[in-house]
Amino acid sequence: MRLPQRFLRQQQSHQPLPNMSDYLLTQVINYGSPLFALLLFLGALGVPVPGSLLVIAAGAFSQQGILPWYSIAIFGFLGAVMGDMVSFWIGYYAKNWVDAHFGKSSTWKSAQDTFDSRAGMAVYLTRFLITALAVPVNLIAGGSGIRFRRFMTYDALGEMTWILLYGGLGFWFGTQWEVVSDFISNFGGLLLGLVFLVGGIWLGVRRWKVIEERKQNIPEA
DSSP, X not given: OOOOHHHHHHHHTTOOOSSHHXXXXXXXXXXXXXXXXXXXXXXXXTOOOOHHHHHHHHHHHHXXXXXXXXXXXXXXXXXXXXXXXXXXXXXXXXXXXXXXXXXXXXXXXXXXXXXXXXXXXXXXXXXXXXXXXXXXXXXXXXXXXXXXXXXXHHHHHHHHHHHHHHHHXXXXXXXXXXXXHHHHHHHHHHHHHHHHHHHHHHXXXXXXXXXXXXXXXXOOO
16 A cells, blocks of 8 residues: 555654644554544544544545545545434433523523524534534534434535545645645634634623513513
């Protein structure tokens, strides 16, 4: 199996790999699609695995003939979807605990109603566009009462988009895949920040409206 020159130089010189990402990439090259699927499965459970970087790199390695693109795509898709299924059911079985702690909050109920009305789009977009929110969305979806079939439909579409889009970018740019990975990481961080900003403003406005309604309902002395 032909390894990328950067990994060959590190192994021949017996130097330690500079970070965990390089170590995982080397193991994927050595063990192939099954390990790739396992890593994406763990990432979908919340384990800090650089999933997007792995998908982009796998596409680049496929373009170089190091990994077979068809098995990488199929195994990666199955691993990611299975991880999402498990985290969905974790949220489902934790629903009673969440309701007991937050169920009486009007802000929480309002946020849950908003999520329920847009759950499909939230699941789809967090598979590939705002991946940092993928696991929380899985847990919320499991506890929100949306149908498992509906969740899986949007989840499968989103994971397929993730594998094909990110893997395709890695395949297209080949040896420049690290540049693509850095750009996507920075872009994803910007989107995540915007999501938190908009969400904070929305929650603040909702809280303000609740307080005003309570003031209006207080009878005058």
